[in-house]
Amino acid sequence: MNAVIAAPRRHYLNVNYGLKSWLLTTDHKRIAWLYLIGVTFFFFIGGFFATLIRLELLTPQGDLVQAETYNKLFTMHGVTMIFFFLIPSIPAVLGNFLIPIMIGARDLAFPRLNLASWYIYMLGGLFTLAAAAAGGVDTGWTFYTPYSSIYSNTHVALTVVGIFVTGFSSILTGLNFIVTVHTMRAPGMTWFRLPLFVWAHYATSIIFILGTPVIAITLTLVALERLFHLGIFNPELGGDPLLFQHLFWFYSHPAVYIMILPGMGVISELIACFSRKRVFGYSFVAFSSLGIAVLSFLVWGHHMFVSGQSVYASMIFSLLSMLVAIPSAIKVFNWTATLYKGSISFDAPMLYSLGFIGLFTIGGLTGVFLASLGVDVHVHDTYFVIAHFHYIMVGSAVMAYLGGIHFWWPKMTGRKYPEPLARLAAIIIFLGFNLTFFPQFVLGYLGMPRRYHVYPPEFQVLNVMSSAGASILAVGYLLPLIYLIWSLRYGAVAGMNPWKAKGLEWEIPSPPPTDNFETTPLVTQEAYAYGVADAQAVYPSGEPANV
Amino acid sequence: MPTLGFPLFPDQASTMAGRVDQLYFFLLGLSVFFAGLICILIIVFAVKYRRRSDDEQPQPIPGNLGLEIFWTLVPLGLTLVVFVWGARLFFVTYYPPNDALEINVVAKQWMWKAQHPEGHSEINELHIPSGKPVKLVMTSQDVIHDFFVPAFRVKKDVLPGRYTTLWFEASKPGSYHLFCSQYCGTQHSGMVGRIVVMEPTAFQAWLSGGAAGGSMASAGEKLFRSLGCVSCHLPNDAGRAPSLVGLLGKTVALQGGRSIVADENYVRESILEPNAKVVAGYQPIMPTFKGLVSEEGVMQILAYVKSLKREEGAQVKK
Numbered sequence: 001m002n003a004v005i006a007a008p009r010r011h012y013l014n015v016n017y018g019l020k021s022w023l024l025t026t027d028h029k030r031i032a033w034l035y036l037i038g039v040t041f042f043f044f045i046g047g048f049f050a051t052l053i054r055l056e057l058l059t060p061q062g063d064l065v066q067a068e069t070y071n072k073l074f075t076m077h078g079v080t081m082i083f084f085f086l087i088p089s090i091p092a093v094l095g096n097f098l099i100p101i102m103i104g105a106r107d108l109a110f111p112r113l114n115l116a117s118w119y120i121y122m123l124g125g126l127f128t129l130a131a132a133a134a135g136g137v138d139t140g141w142t143f144y145t146p147y148s149s150i151y152s153n154t155h156v157a158l159t160v161v162g163i164f165v166t167g168f169s170s171i172l173t174g175l176n177f178i179v180t181v182h183t184m185r186a187p188g189m190t191w192f193r194l195p196l197f198v199w200a201h202y203a204t205s206i207i208f209i210l211g212t213p214v215i216a217i218t219l220t221l222v223a224l225e226r227l228f229h230l231g232i233f234n235p236e237l238g239g240d241p242l243l244f245q246h247l248f249w250f251y252s253h254p255a256v257y258i259m260i261l262p263g264m265g266v267i268s269e270l271i272a273c274f275s276r277k278r279v280f281g282y283s284f285v286a287f288s289s290l291g292i293a294v295l296s297f298l299v300w301g302h303h304m305f306v307s308g309q310s311v312y313a314s315m316i317f318s319l320l321s322m323l324v325a326i327p328s329a330i331k332v333f334n335w336t337a338t339l340y341k342g343s344i345s346f347d348a349p350m351l352y353s354l355g356f357i358g359l360f361t362i363g364g365l366t367g368v369f370l371a372s373l374g375v376d377v378h379v380h381d382t383y384f385v386i387a388h389f390h391y392i393m394v395g396s397a398v399m400a401y402l403g404g405i406h407f408w409w410p411k412m413t414g415r416k417y418p419e420p421l422a423r424l425a426a427i428i429i430f431l432g433f434n435l436t437f438f439p440q441f442v443l444g445y446l447g448m449p450r451r452y453h454v455y456p457p458e459f460q461v462l463n464v465m466s467s468a469g470a471s472i473l474a475v476g477y478l479l480p481l482i483y484l485i486w487s488l489r490y491g492a493v494a495g496m497n498p499w500k501a502k503g504l505e506w507e508i509p510s511p512p513p514t515d516n517f518e519t520t521p522l523v524t525q526e527a528y529a530y531g532v533a534d535a536q537a538v539y540p541s542g543e544p545a546n547v
Numbered sequence: 548m549p550t551l552g553f554p555l556f557p558d559q560a561s562t563m564a565g566r567v568d569q570l571y572f573f574l575l576g577l578s579v580f581f582a583g584l585i586c587i588l589i590i591v592f593a594v595k596y597r598r599r600s601d602d603e604q605p606q607p608i609p610g611n612l613g614l615e616i617f618w619t620l621v622p623l624g625l626t627l628v629v630f631v632w633g634a635r636l637f638f639v640t641y642y643p644p645n646d647a648l649e650i651n652v653v654a655k656q657w658m659w660k661a662q663h664p665e666g667h668s669e670i671n672e673l674h675i676p677s678g679k680p681v682k683l684v685m686t687s688q689d690v691i692h693d694f695f696v697p698a699f700r701v702k703k704d705v706l707p708g709r710y711t712t713l714w715f716e717a718s719k720p721g722s723y724h725l726f727c728s729q730y731c732g733t734q735h736s737g738m739v740g741r742i743v744v745m746e747p748t749a750f751q752a753w754l755s756g757g758a759a760g761g762s763m764a765s766a767g768e769k770l771f772r773s774l775g776c777v778s779c780h781l782p783n784d785a786g787r788a789p790s791l792v793g794l795l796g797k798t799v800a801l802q803g804g805r806s807i808v809a810d811e812n813y814v815r816e817s818i819l820e821p822n823a824k825v826v827a828g829y830q831p832i833m834p835t836f837k838g839l840v841s842e843e844g845v846m847q848i849l850a851y852v853k854s855l856k857r858e859e860g861a862q863v864k865k
Binding site for chain 1: 571588619701702703
C-alpha cells in the first residue's frame with residue numbers, strides 16, 4: 001500500500017496530458033469538460049448581451065445603443081442562451097459525465113460519436129458567433145417570417161446555418177443517451193432502480209431526437225426562401241407566414257422542456273441527498289418526466305392564440321397546455337414531500353434546489369395564466385411572457401445547472417469548493433433573479449410589449465428595478481466562475497463521497513478512473529437507498545485499490 | 548389602485564377589461580395560495596427537520612398513493628376551471644357583434660393607418676366612440692404586426708396577405724396606448740400610437756369636421772369603375788362575371804363542387820388571386836389586380852361591395 005500512496009492515483013484527469021489528449025479524447029468525462037468550457041463561454045457571451053439590454057432599458061429613450069443594435073442584442077442574447085447554453089448545458093455537461101457512471105457503465109454507447117457531437121456543437125456555435133461578429137442578426141430568436149425570410153437585412157442565413165449544425169449535436173447526444181440507457185445498464189440496474197436524473201435525461205433525449213430535425217428543416221426553409229425566393233412563408237410568393245410559426249414552435253416548445261427536464265432530474269438527486277431520503281413518489285416523478293415529454297409535442301399552438309389561427313385549434317391547444325401543469329405539480333409536491341421527516345442540510349447545492357422549487361412554482365403557475373386563452377390575449381408578447389419563461393429557463397434551469405455543478409464538482413475534480421462563498425453566491429443569485437424578473441410580470445400586465453427599444457416613461461421605475469436586479473445577478477454568476485476555478489488548485493481534497501450520498505457515482509473514487517469501475521458493478525439496491533443498511537454494491541470483491 | 552408614483556395596474560377602458568381582470572385575479576389568488584403553500588411547507592420542513600448531527604439517518608418513507616392521486620386531481624380540476632373560464636372569454640373576443648362599427652386598419656413598417664367608413668383616415672391614431680362595439684378589419688403591407696391596446700385587454704396579429712379582425716367596446720373616454728406587439732423590425736418600438744375614445748356626440752362632431760374625401764364606399768366605387776371591374780361584374784348575373792350584389796355573407800358555389808361563405812378574406816383573395824376560387828359556372832378570365840391596387844384600395848372596394856348588400860337591387864351603373 002505504501003508504494004501506491006507514494007505514486008499519485010491514476011484517474012481520468014491525470015492519465016495523460018497535453019491538448020491532444022483532450023481534443024481527441026473519447027472519455028465521456030473529458031468530453032463533459034469540453035462541453036463545460038463551451039457552455040460557460042457561451043453563457044458569458046449571452047450574459048454580456050443581456051447586460052447591454054438591461055443598461056439600455058434603464059431609460060425610456062433609446063440612448064445607449066441604436067434601435068437596430070438593440071434588436072441585434074436581444075436576438076443574439078436569445079440565440080446564444082437557448083441554442084448554445086441552455087439546451088446543451090445540463091445534458092451535455094452533467095449528463096455526459098454522470099449517465100454512464102450512474103448506470104454502472106464504462107462510457108456512453110458511442111464514445112467517438114460523443115466527441116463528434118462536441119465538435120459539431122462548437123462548429124455551429126462559432127458559425128453563429130461569426131454571424132454576430134459580421135454584423136449580427138435582428139430577427140429575434142424566433143425568426144418569424146416573412147420578416148426573417150424577406151425583410152431583415154442582417155445575417156439571417158449565417159445564423160440559421162449555425163443553429164442547424166448545432167442541432168445535429170443534440171440529435172447525436174440524444175441518440176447516444178437512449179442507446180446507452182437501454183443497453184449498458186450494469187447487472188441489477190433495473191429501470192426502476194435508475195436515478196431520476198437518468199429518467200429525466202431519457203425523456204429529454206426523446207425530445208432531442210423527435211424535435212430537433214423539425215427546427216433544422218424549418219430554418220432550412222427560411223434560408224431557402226431568403227436565398228432563392230422559394231415561396232414557402234412569404235404570402236407575396238404564395239406562401240403562408242403562419243406555417244413558419246407552426247413548424248417553429250413544434251420544436252421550440254418541446255425545446256423549453258429540453259431545458260427544464262434535465263434540471264428536474266438534477267433537483268431530484270439533490271433533494272434526496274440533502275434530506276437523506278429517497279425521493280417521495282419515485283415512479284410518479286419518473287413518469288411525470290415522460291408525461292411532460294409527450295405533452296410537449298402537443299401544445300405548440302399556445303404560442304399562436306392571437307396569430308389568427310382557428311378558434312377551435314386555440315381551444316384544443318389551451319386545454320392540452322393546461323395538462324402540462326399536472327406532471328409539473330406532481331414533481332413539485334413530491335420534492336416538497338421528500339423534505340418531510342428528512343435530515344436537511346443547507347449546503348450550496350441544496351440552497352439552489354430550494355430556490356429552484358420556489359422559482360419553478362412561480363414560473364409554472366404563471367404558465368397557467370398564459371395557457372388560459374382569455375388572459376393570454378392580453379399578456380401575449382408582453383414582458384409577462386419574458387418574466388414567465390425566465391422563471392423557468394433561468395430561475396429554474398440555471399439554478400438546477402449551478403446546483404448540479406456544485407454537487408458533482410467534488411466528483412469531477414476531486415476538490416471541494418469553498419462552501420461559505422458558494423452559499424453566498426446562491427443567495428445572491430436567488431435575490432438578484434427575483435428583483436430582475438418579478439417586476440417584469442407587473443410590466444407585462446401593464447402592457448409593455450417585449451422587444452421594445454424605447455418605451456413609455458411610466459414604465460421606467462419597474463425597468464430600473466429590473467436592471468438593478470440584473471447587476472446583482474451578474475455578481476452572483478461571476479462568483480462561482482472565480483471560486484470554482486480557484487478550487488481546482490486550492491480546494492480541499494474531497495474524497496470519494498463528501499455528501500454521504502447514495503448512487504453509483506459516489507462509490508467510485510473522486511476523480512473517477514478512466515474506466516469508471518474496476519470491475520462491472522453488481523447493483524443490489526435502488527438509487528435512493530437512504531436509511532437502508534449499506535450494501536457494498538459496486539465492488540463485490542471489496543474496496544477498490546488506490547482510494 | 549395603489550399609487551407609488553408609477554402605475555402598477557393598467558386602465559380598464561373596455562367592456563372586456565374587467566372580465567379579463569376577474570380571471571387574472573382568480574389566477575393570481577390561485578398562484579399566491581399554491582406558491583405560498585409550497586414556500587411555507589419548505590420553510591417549516593427545513594427548520595423542523597434540519598440536520599442536527601452528521602450521522603443522522605431518517606427513516607425512509609416509501610410514498611403514498613392516496614396523496615399522489617390527491618395532488619394529481621386537484622390541479623387537474625383547477626386547470627379545467629381556468630380553461631373553461633378563459634375559453635369563454637376568448638369566444639367573446641373572437642366573434643364581433645353584428646352592429647359593430649367597422650374600421651379598416653393597414654399596418655406597415657412602421658405605422659398604423661386607419662380608414663373610417665365615412666372616409667376619414669388617420670395615422671398612428673384611432674378615434675372611436677365609447678359605448679359602441681368597434682370591429683377592426685386589419686391587414687399588413689409587409690411583415691406581421693400586432694394591434695395591442697392594453698387598456699382594452701385585446702390584441703390581434705396583423706398579417707400580410709389576409710385579413711384578421713379584432714373587436715372591442717370602449718367604456719371610458721380617454722387616450723390610450725396603441726402598441727405593435729409583434730416584433731416587426733428596426734423601429735418596432737416606434738410603431739405606437741394612441742386610441743382616442745370619445746363620447747358618441749363628440750365622436751360625431753369629430754367625424755363631421757375635417758375634410759374627408761367622400762366615404763370609403765364611394766372611393767371604392769371610383770376604383771371599381773377606374774379598374775374596369777364594372778364592365779364584367781354587372782348588378783344582375785348577366786355579365787361575364789357574377790354579380791356582387793349581396794355577396795358578403797352569402798354561400799358561394801365554387802368550381803369543383805366546393806362552396807364557401809363569402810367573407811372579407813374571400814373578396815380580397817378574389818381581387819388579388821382571382822383564379823384561386825372561381826365561382827361555379829364562370830370562366831377563370833379575370834386578371835389579377837395585384838400591384839395595381841393598394842391594400843387600402845382593396846379595403847375601399849370591399850366597402851363598396853358591402854354597400855351593395857344594403858341597397859339590394861341597386862344599379863351598379865348610376
